Amino acid sequence: MKANKIVYICSPLKGDVQKNIAKANYYARFAYEKGCIPLAPHTVFTQFLNDDNPKERERGKAMGLKLLDLCAELWVFGPTISDGMKTEIERARKSGIRTRYFSENLEEG
Secondary structure (H helix, E strand, C coil): CCCCEEEEEEECCCCCHHHHHHHCCCCCCHHHHCEEECHHHHHHHHCCCCCHHHHHHHHHHHHHHHHHHHCCEEEEEECCHHHHHHHHHHHHHHHEEEEEEEECCECCC
16 A cells, blocks of 8 residues: 655634634645645644643644654645744745645645
8 A cells, every 4th residue: 555645734723713623624635635644733732722821822833843744745725824834834944844835725826
């Protein structure tokens, strides 16, 4: 069996959190359908961490960056690049992880 590449789903969380989690799950499904193994830590970590608690938010971001280090690519979705996303994009750049950009409609560009 061919090993699938692991891709990190990078999309906003703040604002309408439930809507943004649903979007991230949609993006993860897209990556899955492309034959990848998607990681969207912000959809999982928010289930047990309080994003409004600064200490827990920072810990969640740190755990996400550790997971990013395991990924072949970073897939950035949507027109909005949050501060957390900027950190992930910069980490990928410094680590030599390929970064791809997609619209909310899943068009690469």
